[in-house]
Amino acid sequence: MMDIFLTVFSATFFVTIIRTTTPLLLATLGGLVADLSGALNVALEGMMLIGCLTAVIVSVYAPWYVAVLAGLGVGGLLGAMMAFFAYRLKADIILVGFAVNILAAGGTVFALALATGGDKGTSINLQSQAIPAVDLSFLSAIPGIGPILTAFLSGHSVLSWLAAFLVFAVWYFLFRTPWGLWLRGVGEYPGAPEAAGIPVAKVRTWSLVVSGALAGLGGAQLAMFNYVGFTRDMTAGRGFIALGAVLLGARHPVGALLAALLFGTFEAFAVVLPGLFNWMPAELIRMIPFVVTIAALVLFSIRAQRALAMRGVK
Amino acid sequence: MALLEAIGIGKTYPGGVVANDGVNLVIEPGEVHAVVGENGAGKSTLMKILFGIEQPNAGRLVLDGKDVSFAGPRAAIDAGIGMVFQHFSLVPSFAVYENVVMGSEPRQGIRFDRKRAIAEVQALSDKFRLKVDPLPPVSSLPVGQQQRVEILKALYRNARILILDEPTAVLAPQEVQELFVAIRSLVAQGKTVIFIAHKLPEVLEISDRITVMRQGKTVGQVKSSEVTEKSLAALMVGREVTLRVDRKPTDQSKRVAEVRGLRVVNARGTEVVAGLDLNVHAGEIVGLVGVEGNGQAETLEAIAGLKPIAAGDITLSGEAINGLPVLDRRGRGLASIPEDRISEGLATGATVAENLVSTKLTDRRFVRSGLLDLKAIRDNATKLIAEHSIRVGGPGYTVGTLSGGNMQKVVVARELSEQPKLLLVNQPTRGVDLGATQFIWRTITDARDKGAAVLLSSADLSELLALSDRLLVLYRGRLVAAFLNTPDLTPETLGTYMLGLSTQTAEDMKPALR
Ligand SMILES: Nc1ncnc2c1ncn2[C@@H]1O[C@H](COP(=O)(O)OP(=O)(O)OP(=O)(O)O)[C@@H](O)[C@H]1O
Ligand SMILES: [Mg+2]
Numbered sequence: 001m002m003d004i005f006l007t008v009f010s011a012t013f014f015v016t017i018i019r020t021t022t023p024l025l026l027a028t029l030g031g032l033v034a035d036l037s038g039a040l041n042v043a044l045e046g047m048m049l050i051g052c053l054t055a056v057i058v059s060v061y062a063p064w065y066v067a068v069l070a071g072l073g074v075g076g077l078l079g080a081m082m083a084f085f086a087y088r089l090k091a092d093i094i095l096v097g098f099a100v101n102i103l104a105a106g107g108t109v110f111a112l113a114l115a116t117g118g119d120k121g122t123s124i125n126l127q128s129q130a131i132p133a134v135d136l137s138f139l140s141a142i143p144g145i146g147p148i149l150t151a152f153l154s155g156h157s158v159l160s161w162l163a164a165f166l167v168f169a170v171w172y173f174l175f176r177t178p179w180g181l182w183l184r185g186v187g188e189y190p191g192a193p194e195a196a197g198i199p200v201a202k203v204r205t206w207s208l209v210v211s212g213a214l215a216g217l218g219g220a221q222l223a224m225f226n227y228v229g230f231t232r233d234m235t236a237g238r239g240f241i242a243l244g245a246v247l248l249g250a251r252h253p254v255g256a257l258l259a260a261l262l263f264g265t266f267e268a269f270a271v272v273l274p275g276l277f278n279w280m281p282a283e284l285i286r287m288i289p290f291v292v293t294i295a296a297l298v299l300f301s302i303r304a305q306r307a308l309a310m311r312g313v314k
Numbered sequence: 315m316a317l318l319e320a321i322g323i324g325k326t327y328p329g330g331v332v333a334n335d336g337v338n339l340v341i342e343p344g345e346v347h348a349v350v351g352e353n354g355a356g357k358s359t360l361m362k363i364l365f366g367i368e369q370p371n372a373g374r375l376v377l378d379g380k381d382v383s384f385a386g387p388r389a390a391i392d393a394g395i396g397m398v399f400q401h402f403s404l405v406p407s408f409a410v411y412e413n414v415v416m417g418s419e420p421r422q423g424i425r426f427d428r429k430r431a432i433a434e435v436q437a438l439s440d441k442f443r444l445k446v447d448p449l450p451p452v453s454s455l456p457v458g459q460q461q462r463v464e465i466l467k468a469l470y471r472n473a474r475i476l477i478l479d480e481p482t483a484v485l486a487p488q489e490v491q492e493l494f495v496a497i498r499s500l501v502a503q504g505k506t507v508i509f510i511a512h513k514l515p516e517v518l519e520i521s522d523r524i525t526v527m528r529q530g531k532t533v534g535q536v537k538s539s540e541v542t543e544k545s546l547a548a549l550m551v552g553r554e555v556t557l558r559v560d561r562k563p564t565d566q567s568k569r570v571a572e573v574r575g576l577r578v579v580n581a582r583g584t585e586v587v588a589g590l591d592l593n594v595h596a597g598e599i600v601g602l603v604g605v606e607g608n609g610q611a612e613t614l615e616a617i618a619g620l621k622p623i624a625a626g627d628i629t630l631s632g633e634a635i636n637g638l639p640v641l642d643r644r645g646r647g648l649a650s651i652p653e654d655r656i657s658e659g660l661a662t663g664a665t666v667a668e669n670l671v672s673t674k675l676t677d678r679r680f681v682r683s684g685l686l687d688l689k690a691i692r693d694n695a696t697k698l699i700a701e702h703s704i705r706v707g708g709p710g711y712t713v714g715t716l717s718g719g720n721m722q723k724v725v726v727a728r729e730l731s732e733q734p735k736l737l738l739v740n741q742p743t744r745g746v747d748l749g750a751t752q753f754i755w756r757t758i759t760d761a762r763d764k765g766a767a768v769l770l771s772s773a774d775l776s777e778l779l780a781l782s783d784r785l786l787v788l789y790r791g792r793l794v795a796a797f798l799n800t801p802d803l804t805p806e807t808l809g810t811y812m813l814g815l816s817t818q819t820a821e822d823m824k825p826a827l828r
Contacts, residue, residue, distance in 0.1 A: 004420045178419035185405045185416055195367075196417030196467070197388030197405040 011151035019226055021264025022160045023218040027242035028249065028256040029163075029170050030075075030214030035246050036174065038187035042083060042097035044215045045239025046104030047075045056230040057115050059129040068131060068159070073217020073262055076209045083110025083205035101239075123230040130226045152259045157225040159217065165220070166214070171253040183207055201246050207273050207300050215239065216221035224237045248300050259296075266292045315379055316474055316508055318345040318364070318395075325359055327715070331707055333359040335530040341475065346497060346507045348517045348538070351527030352747040353719025354705035357601050358400060360527070361477050364508075365397040366390035381537045383583055387434070395567055396468025397477040400510075400718055400745065401656065402460055406453035411435040413452055414466045438466055439741050443499045456607060458489035465496070476500065477508045480718070482516055483745040486606045486773045512719075512747050512776075514543045526550055544773075551749050559755045559780060564597030564784070567828075570767035571617070571736045576626035577793075578612045586612045588791035590626075593828060594736065594767040599758070601782030601799070602771040605812050609791035613732030614738045617769070618650040619643045621657070626677045630736055644673060647735030651742055652726055653771075659725040662714035665799040666706055667695035669713050670728050679817045698727040702753070718745040723754070730757050737761055743777060755781060784826050787811040794818065796826035 004147055027044050033157035041047075051071040059067035078100055086093040113120045136154040140146045174180035185193040186203045194200050222238070223230050248262075249255025266289045274282045315578055318341040325334035333356040341347050349357050362368040364375065366384030377393060384390040390397075404413045411432045420430040435448040444462040452460055461481060468476050478497075482490045491610050497507055497520060511517050517524060518538050526549050527533045534549055541549075571594040578587035587609040594652055596599050602610040615621040619640040635643050652658040660669050671680045671691050680690050695709035704723045706716055713721060726742065739758060744750040758781060762768050772778050778785060779799065787795040787808060795811040795818040797803055810816050 004526065073828040176426060177422060177424050181408075181412060181416060181426060185408065188407060189403070189405045192405045192413065193416060195387055195397070195399065197386065197391050198417045 013268065013272065014152055016159050016268040017261070017265050018156050019269040020158060020271065021260050021276065023222040023226060024238055024242055024245065024264055024267075025163045025257060025260035026159070026166070026218030026221065027215045028241055028245040028260045029166055029248040029253065030191075030211040030218070031176075031242045032215070032249070032251060032253065032256050033183070033207050034079075034211035035169065036187045036251060037183045037204050038092055038190065039086070039204045039211075040096055040097070041079075041082070041208060041211045041215075042243065043078065043100035043239075044211070044242050045235055045237065046097075047078045047212045047215035048219040048235045048239050049104040049108055049233070050078060051075045051192065051216030052223035052234055053111060053123075053219075053230050054216070055220035056126065056128045056223045057111075059224060060126050064129045064131050064224065067129065067224060068217065071216045071220030071223075072213045075219065076186070076213035077207035079210070079212025082130035082212070083201075083208040086162050086208075087201040087205060091131060108230070112230060121232055122126070126229065128229050129143070129224065130228045130291065131159060131221065133225075134158055134170050157221060159221040159225065162217075163221075164217065167253050167257045174253065179203075215242075218242075235269050237290065241289065244293050244297050248296050262296065263289055263293060281289055283298070315414055316340045316376075317378065319376040320360065320364065320373065321376065322373035323370045323375075325356070325358060325363060325368060325370050329707060329711070329715070330532050331478075331715070334363070337527065337530070338531065339525055339632070340535065341506060342523070343506055343510060344501060344504060346509055346520055346523040348509045348511065348521035348524045348642075348795060350511065350514070350517055352523060352529075352550060353723075353745075353750055354717040356530040357527055358479055358717065361397060361479055361508070361510070363475060364390070365395055372719050373728070391471050391473070394472060394474035395477065396465075396475070397474025398468065398469060398479065398481060399459065400479040401552040401611060402464055404452045404460060404463060407451050409449055409451055409709050410446055410455070410463050411448035413463055414438075414448075414470050418471055422652070428676070435466060435470070440470055442469060442496060442503065444468075444496050457484045458486065458492070461485070461493070462496070469500075473505070475506045475508065479510050480512070481509070482511050482513065482746050483718075484486060487775065488605070490516065512745065512751075514546055514748070518543065518546070528552065536548075536718065547748055550747075557748065557752055557755070557776075557780070559752075559759050561599075561781075561783070564763060565737065565767070566595045566597045568596040569593050570596050570631060571769070572627075572629045573613070573617065574627040576613065576616060576628070577624040578616050578621060579624045580612070584625075586791050587616065590788075590793060592786060595828065596735075596765045596767050597762060598783040599762050599768040599770055599781050601778040602768055602769065602788060603775070603778055603790035603808055603812060604771075604786050606773055608812075610788055610789045611740055612791075613788075614740050614771055615652075616649070617634070617736075618648065618652075618738050620652075641676075645676075648738070649729040649732075649734035649736070649742065650738040651729050653744075654742040655721050655725050660713050660721060662721075663712060663807055665710050665712055666699065666704070666716070667691050667709035669724055670695050670698055670731070672710075673728060684805040694731075702727040702757075703750075711746040719747050719750050722746050723750060726754050726757060730761055733761060734766050737766050739768060739770045739772075739782055741772055742770070743772075743774070775808060779803065779805070784828075787828075789814045791818075793823070796823040806820045 013132050027048055031041055031044050051074055053073035054074040055067045058070040082096050082100060085091045090124045109120050112123060116125055119125060133155045139149040142149065174184060182193055182198050182203050186200050190200045222234065245256060245259035245263060249259035270285050271287045272286050278291060320337060320339040322687060323334050323337040328334050331769045337360055351357050359368060363370050366387050366389050379675055382393060383637045400714055414435045415431045420427040432448050439446055446462045447460050452463055481493060485493060500507060509521060521538050524536050525532055535617055573590060573592045576587050576590040577585060604610050612621060619638060630646055630648060656662060671694060676680055680687055694757050699706060702723045704718050713724060742754050746754060758768060770781060782799045785797045785799055
């Protein structure tokens with residue numbers, strides 16, 4: 001029992017949480033932007049997965065930051081494609097989203113096989129790169145708390161810092177700029193912005209592009225930091241967990257951060273627990289984040305229903 | 315020179331409905347110009363064309379002597395035209411000022427300059443005497459104020475011409491007067507107003523000139539000072555209309571519905587119905603009188619089973635129906651014409667035929683062994699469309715494409731296609747034209763004459779006085795007065811009780827409480 005506490009309250013565990021949270025947080029922010037504009041993006045999963053593979057392959061030939069940008073770009077492109085099908089060709093957005101997911105599941109394996117010369121499981125024989133960790137060990141020089149600061153703050157991915165900044169940036173965009181006002185208005189009651197001359201479909205298109213870009217960025221983090229290299233289906237439902245996290249976070253960027261942290265923490269458990277409880281089947285432990293997602297969503301929904309019932313709304 | 319002219323406008327909707335067919339409209343600067351006509355005459359369509367939402371198939375628009383065409387609302391807004399829709403377009407959770415400035419926000423760099431937005435909205439509201447607090451979310455405001463927000467929205471974009479599509483339909487009488495004050499102040503400051511309404515006294519009071527439309531055509535343009543209510547009605551409908559119904563003497567001895575100690579608490583936790591007792595008997599119409607928001611709507615919703623109640627008992631034909639779901643209540647003979655036809659009365663995406671049977675899905679005539687009998691459903695619709703003269707292309711058209719008044723007829727047709735025991739009616743003729751009003755009044759009184767107990771609420775006092783046998787006045791969710799509807803009962807008398815200026819004693823109320 002003791003070692004569990006030691007593990008959980010250690011700085012390494014904190015660093016693990018941040019690592020597992022980052023891809024989720026990026027995808028959740030993506031889901032949030034799309035959801036608030038009224039364009040539910042169920043394709044986060046597929047966009048992340050394609051983002052993973054793109055980043056890995058590009059990183060073989062180019063510096064890591066180009067690879068990250070490629071992951072971001074391909075996500076954005078997928079978002080634009082979704083918007084084209086949904087708003088230009090008037091296809092149902094949920095169906096288009098699932099099409100992207102299915103395309104991603106099969107397409108990444110196919111592309112992987114092409115890139116590796118036949119390997120359909122992993123990119124192990126590709127020389128892909130990692131995103132550098134930010135080294136803040138100079139903080140140790142601060143007397144007293146220095147070493148602790150270093151232990152907690154050093155060693156995170158560049159994208160983790162970026163994700164933290166993006167929580168603020170998304171919040172600022174949504175609640176402090178005119179375009180954020182448009183986006184939220186379009187999501188809540190499109191008739192109103194339309195009558196005010198705001199191009200509804202354009203606003204939604206841009207939110208899907210941004211949403212896809214964020215998911216792609218999450219994919220890059222996953223395949224270039226959490227793991228280095230691509231494995232088939234490596235997103236393992238993170239895109240869907242992100243959709244849940246949007247709701248759990250009450251459709252607010254800060255809520256999204258908290259929800260992503262919650263799921264990230266349980267994923268981190270799933271990472272460290274097998275070492276501690278080797279009698280437990282690893283599969284069971286890996287289920288934990290998903291069980292927590294379902295439980296959290298059910299609880300959240302019950303609470304929301306109660307709140308509504310209390311206010312006499314049915 | 316005319317400010318705005320529409321010449322020979324034609325508009326056929328996809329699906330073949332001819333909504334406008336050679337319409338001419340001439341708007342002079344600085345006037346209040348009313349457009350009147352029956353439901354489905356094409357008024358809203360014409361306005362949507364002026365505002366760039368619909369594109370005409372024929373004809374042209376001339377603004378300031380120059381030909382113009384609007385590809386979308388943005389173009390019309392830029393040309394100085396503003397419009398307030400029949401059904402508002404506001405984002406419910408946004409603050410008043412956010413709704414007003416949305417689309418043309420004051421900026422500071424990339425930031426939305428809230429301070430300036432609030433100040434500008436406040437200044438505008440002062441300038442045009444449209445009093446409204448810029449800060450609260452619009453969903454918390456009564457409709458009258460939401461409408462002011464809509465008007466401010468247009469003015470904020472520097473509209474010179476303001477189109478108001480049936481602005482008074484959703485307003486209580488005193489709110490109508492406030493709106494008229496605002497319109498006069500707008501005109502005094504150089505704006506031009508186009509105004510659509512069905513109530514002719516209102517039209518004659520506020521407008522300078524009137525254009526009359528009938529079945530997609532303009533049939534005349536008159537000066538308000540040169541017509542009477544009667545001659546205008548004749549011009550609109552093509553025949554004489556009198557808004558009067560006769561109620562037959564009925565046997566009113568049987569008590570159908572009883573409400574005891576009803577309490578309803580709203581979303582914000584305030585008590586909106588505070589211990590109400592009332593009875594409704596077979597063969598009588600009981601009118602619930604009150605300024606909107608004093609508990610009439612909630613009372614009706616509670617009886618219909620649409621709102622949970624905090625306390626009280628409701629019985630129908632002697633049986634308690636308190637906890638029963640809506641469908642069971644309907645099964646026991648309850649019918650209800652709700653206040654908001656779009657969100658509560660109809661499924662706008664479904665067809666007219668489907669809507670007309672939507673409350674009867676356990677009826678063997680329409681559903682047999684779990685399958686819909688499409689032919690019976692269509693025949694039922696064809697029959698009701700003819701009986702209620704609903705203006706629609708056919709049973710298969712979606713309800714959302716109907717004009718406002720015709721949507722209401724669909725609700726009335728459905729609820730009264732079978733004789734109910736208890737009929738709940740809220741705002742039956744809001745936005746409904748003269749001819750249809752007369753028809754709906756007739757239908758409701760027919761149901762009464764055949765023995766239905768009717769509970770009616772309306773913002774229109776003349777409607778309550780025309781239809782009711784007894785009148786109960788509510789103020790802040792309590793019964794403050796009760797009257798038998800005698801010819802000497804006036805709106806003024808009701809008004810003093812509605813505004814809470816006086817209250818009857820239990821003794822005074824007694825004769826009218828049965
Ligand atoms: N989007 C649409 N598609 C098809 N038909 C339509 C559409 N909008 C309106 N119509 C039809 O065009 C006709 C004119 O409708 P419009 O809304 O202009 O009438 P209106 O004069 O405003 O009536 P009301 O007084 O009831 O509001 C109606 O028959 C209506 O059913
Ligand atoms: Mg209309």
